[in-house]
Amino acid sequence: MKTIVTTAIRCTPETIGTAKQIAAELGLSFVERGKTSVSRIQEEHDSGVVAVTKERLEYYTKGSAKPFFFHPSSSAFRTRRPLLEDPLISVSDLEPGDVFIDCTLGMGSDAIVASARTGPSGKVIGCEADPVIAFIVGRGLKTYSELEHLKAPMERIEVIREDAAGFLQQLPDRWADVVYMDPMFDEPIKGAVNFDVFRDAAAGHQLDDRWVSEAIRVARKSVVLKAHFRSADFEKYGFERRVRPNTKFHYGVIRK
Ligand SMILES: C[S@@+](CC[C@H](N)C(=O)[O-])C[C@H]1O[C@@H](n2cnc3c(N)ncnc32)[C@H](O)[C@@H]1O
Structure with a gap:
């Protein structure tokens, strides 16, 4: 999708400078x-x-009047509950010190929960194919300052602006403990917060043999898929539902 970078109507020399910098980094045009x-x-x-x-980066996809912007989303309340009760943590068997690859970073909520679990001795890498989402979420993770308990888990996440299968292909066998995939649902979930804005921007890639086989090769412990309850991908690729x-x-x- 073609995208340009600009400021708010009320701009400052700082926001103009930041907008120009972001445009240069993403190879996009700056428009006054x-x-x-x-x-x-x-x-x-x-x-x-x-x-x-002044406060944040807003991403309006073509035709959308509402912006996408970084916010902790469900990670704010999920990290307040016992992490072992979180379905992603329990299904993946993720432990402190583990390496977790989130192939589909999106808004970063799952990666933040995983990072709270793996802790300072672990590592979370979030791969995002859409360069603008990757940039906005990557910057949000590094600059977020509201909920104190989220700051360290957010800061530790390394964002990779790349397609997941291509990234996994560069890694040695059993390099990570858990590899996680949460591709866009074919069917929109009604009532999902912010989802409409996000859906336009996000890469719609679905699972394929190469992506799953690379995930299995790179994972030491488990490969986890999140998908719509009607998705046939669980059975197609051998995931225990x-x-x-x-x-x-x-x-x-x-399970490996
Ligand atoms: C459903 S969202 C993930 C939401 C995420 N789990 C969260 O907690 O916010 C899917 C995201 O993965 C990205 N994506 C889809 N296919 C991808 C791929 N092959 N490689 C990297 N990112 C991908 C999309 O652009 C989108 O941002």
Whole structure:
């Protein structure tokens, strides 16, 4: 998707400088905002818009009036509960000191929960194929300052701006303890917070043989898949399905 970088209408020399820097880093054009509305910029440039405001980075995909921005999402409450009761932690058997690869970083909530579990002696890598999402979430993870208990787990996450299968291919056998995949659902989940805005921007890649076989090769302990309860991928790729009654998504695991 074509994207340009601009500022908020109320801009400062700092936000202009940051916007230019981000545009250069992502290889995108910087456009002066002036008094122009986001929708007008979207139309004129036939593109999505990243707007640098004093507080945050906002990503308006083409045609969307609502922005995507970094926030801790479900990790805020999941990290307040006993981590062993979190379905991702229990299904993956993730332990302190482990290396966890999140192939589909998205908003980063699962990676933050995993990082709270692996702790300072462990490692969490989050792979994100969409460069703008990767940039916004990567920066959010490093600069977040609201909930104290999330700061260290967020800071420890390393973001890789790359397609997951290509990244896994570069790693030696059994390099990580757990490899996790949460690709976009084919079927949208009604009522999922922020999902509509996110869906437009996110890479829609589905699982394939190469991605799953690389994940199995790189994982030492388990490969975990999260998918819609109607997804046939669990059976197709040999994941043991963990049915969670009354939830729209299930986890599946391949134990090594
Ligand atoms: C459903 S979201 C993941 C949500 C995430 N688990 C969270 O807690 O916020 C899927 C994300 O993975 C990204 N994605 C999809 N296929 C990918 C791939 N092959 N490699 C890397 N990222 C991918 C999408 O761009 C999207 O941001």
